[in-house]
Structure formats: C-alpha cells, structure tokens
Amino acid sequence: QKEVEQNSGPLSVPEGAIASLNCTYSDRVSQSFFWYRQYSGKSPELIMSIYSNGDKEDGRFTAQLNKASQYVSLLIRDSQPSDSATYLCAVNKKDTGRRALTFGSGTRLQVQP
C-alpha cells in the first residue's frame, strides 16, 4: 500500500464547476497535510496546508481533513482553465527528526473552457 494515494486522473471538469481532488494516507501519525499545484515543466507550488480536522478555506480553494478516515481533499470552486495542472497531496509525519514530505503521485486536473 502506498503511503499517500491519489487517483492519477485526468479529472476533467467544465469551466465554472467544482473540482474535487482526493487523497488518502496510510500512516496514522501523520500530522501535517499539504496541497501543491504543479504546472507542466514547473516546480510544485504550495496551495494550502491543513493540520486539524475539518475545512479550511482560502479563496476558491477548500481543504478538508478527516484524520479518522485518513483522508484529505481539495475542492476548487469556479474552476478556471488556468487551474489545469497536476495537484500533489503531501503528508508529513511527526516522528523523530523526519520533516520531509511524502507525496502522492498527483492528480491531473483538466478544466474545459
């Protein structure tokens, strides 16, 4: 079982719709959760971080965390063609000394004009 799992997609949504991206993780000691966006040929760009159960909103983006289900999601409202990218879920554990992120393989989002 992969530590962080994402559906590779592509997830195709029409412009203006809500895009829903999902991620599950295997290690219950995970403490920090991140969503990054990566355009083709570019570096990962931080969208949001979330640490507590529930929802966290930032503009058109909402991250949702459910630690009991080991599940984190990202909702993008009013999707735009410029949102077309690969979205990477990343998880950090709080064990001794380790602060590197474990990434999922990413979900490719296509927003159709």
Add this chain to the structure above:
Amino acid sequence: DTAVSQTPKYLVTQMGNDKSIKCEQNLGHDTMYWYKQDSKKFLKIMFSYNNKELIINETVPNRFSPKSPDKAHLNLHINSLELGDSAVYFCASSPGTSGARGTDTQYFGPGTRLTVL
C-alpha cells in the same frame, strides 16, 4: 526576489561523468531538502539538512553526496552518472523542524532537469 534558486536549470551530460547542482534560499529557513522527480512525476525525498546537519538520508546510491556549506546553501554532487539518474531534481526549504505548525511548510526551487546520455 527569488526565494529558492537552483543552478543549472538544465544539465545534459554523458554517462560516467561527475556533476553538481547548486541550491540557495534567501528565506532565512533552517532546513533544506533535495527531491527527485522521475519520468512518472513521482516526487521523492533524497536528503534533508537542518542548519548544515544531515537529518535525512533516504536510500540513495552513495554516488550522490549532498553538501551544505551554510544553512542557506545545499549542493548535490553526483559521481559516475548513470542513465537512471535522468530526472528533475528539486531543492526545497522550510522554516525548521520544530514540529510547530508552519515550520514544515516547504517551498520549492525551479528544478534542475538532468539528462544523462
């Protein structure tokens, strides 16, 4: 203002050569990382340094040797390059490793695309 920078952006070289990639961050962060992104876009940690001290060394061939002259710089030297080393290498930094919220948020450099022929 470039936060995390890497040089070179592209590196094309022959098998067996030795090459280095440099990374610098001007964010005042204590922790720096090297990640490798393969052709399937999977991003995997290689090394992590906190205040010039190595804290993570994943299962990476010992042909790869990181070096941190100060906490703002982390370089990666690769000996005897192999075809399988072709990938994009990303440097990243985070404020620290204390575990407090936000200290582990990582910011990535633009990447170095390494092609071994």
